[in-house]
Amino acid sequence: SQQGEEDPQALxxxxxxxxxxxxxxxxxxxxxxxxRQNSGRGLVHLILIRSNEREKHSGRLRVTLDTSKKSSSLxxxxxxxxxxxxxxxxTPAPNSGGYQKVTFGTGTKLQVIP
Amino acid sequence: xxGVTQTxxxxxxxxxxxxxxxxxxxxxxxxxxWYRQDPGMxxxxxxxxxxxxxxxxxxxxxxxxxxxxxxxxxxLGLESAAPSQTSVYFCASSGKQGxxxxxxHFGDGTRLSIL
Numbered sequence: 001s002q003q004g005e006e007d008p009q010a011l012x013x014x015x016x017x018x019x020x021x022x023x024x025x026x027x028x029x030x031x032x033x034x035x036r037q038n039s040g041r042g043l044v045h046l047i048l049i050r051s052n053e054r055e056k057h058s059g060r061l062r063v064t065l066d067t068s069k070k071s072s073s074l075x076x077x078x079x080x081x082x083x084x085x086x087x088x089x090x091t092p093a094p095n096s097g098g099y100q101k102v103t104f105g106t107g108t109k110l111q112v113i114p
Numbered sequence: 115x116x117g118v119t120q121t122x123x124x125x126x127x128x129x130x131x132x133x134x135x136x137x138x139x140x141x142x143x144x145x146x147x148w149y150r151q152d153p154g155m156x157x158x159x160x161x162x163x164x165x166x167x168x169x170x171x172x173x174x175x176x177x178x179x180x181x182x183x184x185x186x187x188x189x190l191g192l193e194s195a196a197p198s199q200t201s202v203y204f205c206a207s208s209g210k211q212g213x214x215x216x217x218x219h220f221g222d223g224t225r226l227s228i229l
Contacts, residue, residue: 031214042118042204042220043157050214088156092215100145100164101172102215106156 004032004089004105012111019076021108023089024069032065032072033090033102043088046074079112086110116140120205120221127195127228135190135224137205144210146188147172147218148180150201157204163188164210195228202226 004025013019023032031050035043049056049065049072056063062075076083086107093101121136137146144165149157149172159172161180169180177199179191188207192199202225206218 033217042222045217048217101159101162104157106154
């Protein structure tokens with residue numbers, strides 16, 4: 001069963017613009033992760049934000065978490081062609097004792113046009 | 115430091131054939147996972163392991179078996195392949211550290227076609 005759901009499904013922007021994608025989830029969570037997947041490759045972990053954090057930065061990435069709205073956003077500033085990829089949020093799987101499992105959304109496909 | 119390595123990268127099978135996908139990690143991670151990725155459906159967990167000698171079912175376990183005889187290896191088996199198992203299979207591993215999930219490290223996938 002899917003916990004997180006990304007929005008939009010696809011996004012096309014010009015190089016240099018900012019890209020924002022959102023993740024909504026259904027049940028209370030302890031943490032939320034964002035991953036990137038380049039075409040034909042495995043997922044790469046980008047950032048993990050815990051429920052007691054509201055915002056986290058990593059380079060050109062900014063992640064926010066609003067636990068009251070059960071949503072998170074990933075902002076990529078000053079996008080580059082190399083940012084073209086699919087982006088997934090991951091949340092702890094419901095009833096996953098010990099935080100062993102996560103569930104992934106269906107992803108946002110970002111295209112950055114040079 | 116290779117991270118997570120999956121073997122093979124590509125494979126074509128006929129319906130009814132069997133095969134084993136191998137995943138190896140060199141990060142001394144406790145947890146290992148097998149996912150399948152299908153268009154429009156994201157990643158779905160097939161089986162996972164929280165330690166050597168232990169395995170558990172995920173969201174879509176039917177038609178698959180797994181084994182974790184060594185901490186660094188996690189094998190996914192298809193006993194009798196079906197066209198519905200055509201997919202891209204990803205292995206991942208993560209450490210075990212206190213409360214909360216840890217980042218998962220992924221291999222580059224095995225692209226499997228069942229004819």
